[in-house]
Amino acid sequence: MSSLDFSTKIGSRRFSNPIFTASGCASSGQELSQFFPISEIGAVVTKSIMTKPRTGRATPRMAETPSGMLNSIGLQGPGIDAFLENDIPWLLANSAKVIVSIAGETVDEYGVLARKLRAVSGVSAVEVNISCPNVENRGQVFACHPESAVAVIESVRRNIGGELPIVAKLSPDVTNIVEIAQSVINVGVDGLALINTLLGMVIDTNTMKPKLAGKTGGLSGPAIRPVAVRAIYQVHQAFPQTPIVGMGGVSNGRDAFEMVLAGASAVSVGTATFGNPSAAMQIKDELSNLLLEKGFNDFRDAIGFAHRGV
Amino acid sequence: MSSLDFSTKIGSRRFSNPIFTASGCASSGQELSQFFPISEIGAVVTKSIMTKPRTGRATPRMAETPSGMLNSIGLQGPGIDAFLENDIPWLLANSAKVIVSIAGETVDEYGVLARKLRAVSGVSAVEVNISCPNVENRGQVFACHPESAVAVIESVRRNIGGELPIVAKLSPDVTNIVEIAQSVINVGVDGLALINTLLGMVIDTNTMKPKLAGKTGGLSGPAIRPVAVRAIYQVHQAFPQTPIVGMGGVSNGRDAFEMVLAGASAVSVGTATFGNPSAAMQIKDELSNLLLEKGFNDFRDAIGFAHRGV
């Protein structure tokens, strides 16, 4: 049996393997630790946290769709202070690598969150969620326009100090995702997270009204995987040096491998965890087997492999 | 048994029922006539035709995806002259209502196509496909930007004369579909077709290369239905007077009803036909039953119903 160097890097940080949880799909890791040791996956990406406690949207908050689901949580959470007090210590005590996802309603809020994180030791990176579709106003999706995306990233950069890698999470619901990627790379992000959910809607044909209380929701799951692979491929093609955390419908090792071949340096598991609480661990094992089968001894050789040769 | 007025209108034209084929998913109708009388559906929307014969892309041209598929045909077709000579006469001889879908590489080509159509009698509408993702250059997708979308529609409008209703087919791969809709409505389209396929990619993990010869393809099928419903809902909300031909993953009467509730005046059946050659007929029957069950006696009362009341 040949051995595999399964580690990966984002900015200055190294992760023992490239399988992460996806923000909002693993809470803060504790619930999943019943099913596998949380320290064995590459990193836990926490649910996007805001400055203040937030109630989120009314129910129904979800609708299953063919090979996918809509969610409309609306960024419910305890706020950054309670989060830093309760969740981070548990994760660090359980030897998890932690990527904190942050979300704000204004550019300044992102700055405030970054400043609070700066003081915390043990965090491996910050994911800047500028692409949550579950906001009252599409104008609030900062990742929809280069200018607003840049403003947020600059605010985070200024406040976080030079230390922590910054990963910008982008939306697929844009005319040109390469252009948005370009804009945030220009202001110095260390990585990109691709993709957040697609804006979708289900109408309940019994009530004849939108099924979700918030009307629209974010589409995730295997249904969107071709869109995610395309986005990763396009962005990796344009910026091969920028690490990408790929996600969108990854349910098994083959799917994760597909994202890696497209250009992902790490792969996040989101919706698959809902169908199978051990999904992330199983995907990690399957991906490592697939890499060895294909003759890779270093994970990093597989990143973007679909772009090479003919 | 109560009876149903199942007819619908786009611009000046009336159709006996709102179930159409989707462009590129029924060729020019002849192949499906083995499975049901083509005159019984609302209209046949033909495969987008270009000025000249076109070879299209190499194979593989398709990849199945979870609850969906990618296609990358690349607008193969015989060119407008052969089409008008062979296909239109057959459709008219078989009492089909015909909506001709046209596609060009330049604004002028759309004008040329419109001029050729102007001379043809018996056609019920022209669908202007400005949103095919299977072109070598994303810049060619006219529906990505208001300016290019408007230029095409104006060219068609100028050349087609006042007679034939113009339906603009839009892409969901844009930051703001309402803005694109607005722009073409401003220059006088009679209806909108929503949605064309989403740009996607599949990588074959055996060969470790993109599965399609054209690398990217268009994602269709049930997987994209929530995106289609959302687009229709948003656009109908903004422009309730503009008829929408809804499509994207409609496989049964319930799905068609969902699109109607969101705001569609007609519903096109695309990928479902591949799984079931009689899909359009069955969907027509199921939709009519559902409408009656819900107490609608006039189809048009159901259009956009999800927007009304609380």
Add this chain to the structure above:
Amino acid sequence: MSGSQKINRSAIQIQAEVLSNKKVGPYHHMVFAVDKMAASCKPGNFVAISVGGGQSSLILRRAFAIYRANDKGPMGGSIELVVAPHGQGSQWLCAQNVGEFVDIVGPLGTSFGVPSSNANTLLVGGGYGSAPLFALAEVLKNRGCRVDMVLGASTASKIYAPLEGKRSVSSLTLTTDDGSTGIHGQISEAIPRLIRENSIEVIYSCGPMGMLAAVSKIAIEFDIPHQCAVEEAMACGVGVCMTCVVPVKDDDQIKMTRTCIDGPVMDGAKIIWDRKIVMDALHP
């Protein structure tokens, strides 16, 4: 959020063989071999089951209340469920034959709290919501409680009340919306009289949200504790997705609380049942 290390601490994921699948009225009574999972199941807990098989377009598990758990038997531990073949997922489950295997995660969620001293209890079940109440009745009876039960449904056949289940109850009242059996009317109409006649001290309920809301209102009027098992659409069942929440009073605020972890059994008095209040607060 404290004590969260204890979350679902006995939950496991297993491939469980279908031991039995019988149609009972409009429901399917199904038995699964779950081995050691059975020992940790308490009345009120639920399981989450994968549906649709390998190529399924249904990506989420379905939640089912545990009707009964038997921790020892000829085949090892087993659990019983009562499944209504409602939509695609439950119909698939009901179509599974003896000998086939399904993927089950459980036991999940909170269980019914049992009074420390004996008390007069009323168990209220709507439709298949009666399922978890029979195991509860047994526990309560063994604790020396008086157990009265009222079950309601739209029509007679939809009342799930198997013979062996009734052994533990002192009285059983039935109501149907169409009057096809028992009292003609809604279940909530029958409750005040039962509370008075039997000096009820605790109410337990399980069923549709509308019924739970009505029962909660009565419990508050009579000032009686009310534990209800709620049913909200769940994506994960294990506490990570935040889809399954119900609005709970938290000082003057609304706190959206996960029903898969802090429920399904919750304090009926704390839940905000009035949807308008919630919509006005969250979607102004």
Add this chain to the structure above:
Amino acid sequence: MSGSQKINRSAIQIQAEVLSNKKVGPYHHMVFAVDKMAASCKPGNFVAISVGGGQSSLILRRAFAIYRANDKGPMGGSIELVVAPHGQGSQWLCAQNVGEFVDIVGPLGTSFGVPSSNANTLLVGGGYGSAPLFALAEVLKNRGCRVDMVLGASTASKIYAPLEGKRSVSSLTLTTDDGSTGIHGQISEAIPRLIRENSIEVIYSCGPMGMLAAVSKIAIEFDIPHQCAVEEAMACGVGVCMTCVVPVKDDDQIKMTRTCIDGPVMDGAKIIWDRKIVMDALHP
């Protein structure tokens, strides 16, 4: 494109019962009750089958060459298929038990053209590609043709050559890549000798595209007509989607021709087998 009113003029869509499902080496030999569909099936035609069941995420049909069609039998008409359990769809089909129903559209596509006078024919099959050749052999033999057959596969077990199928052939040559049976080597290596020895006048072939390309090259060298049944990924199977095309010579141009309607049986000499030529022309 002319004569297109005749497209698939005998195709119908039916729910067909599985009459038999037997494992034969790595394949499944399956029989379906198709009633009157059987009478219109000709060697080379295929059927398109829905896979995965009601909640399936697999939305497209799978194509299968008709191995044999029997238009009268105790159960009415039936067709036989040889299915390799390759991926999700074919595995699902192979898992269907006797008595279950599957949705079949057929017969579809072109059939093998049969010479008007008797002729010496060579039938070349790779893997399950041998399936349609046996029915063809029977037809040819009944016309008075000499029928030689060569079947190849990677290994012995993957050669599908049932006893009753061999009745109609004058000689049967086997080849395997690993030498586990017959001639050690690729099928194409065995063909020139067979052509010479048996004065072959027509070649029929069915199997992987690489094999068909090799056979075409030989047929052109010997200047013998070659009808091959190609296999391209098909989305619809009935001619409406344009996914299933192969590049065909059309003056100096490439014409992408549908293999579901103008195929699967096509003139091997007209197909452009060199992928580089096609890619250079279409994706410069």
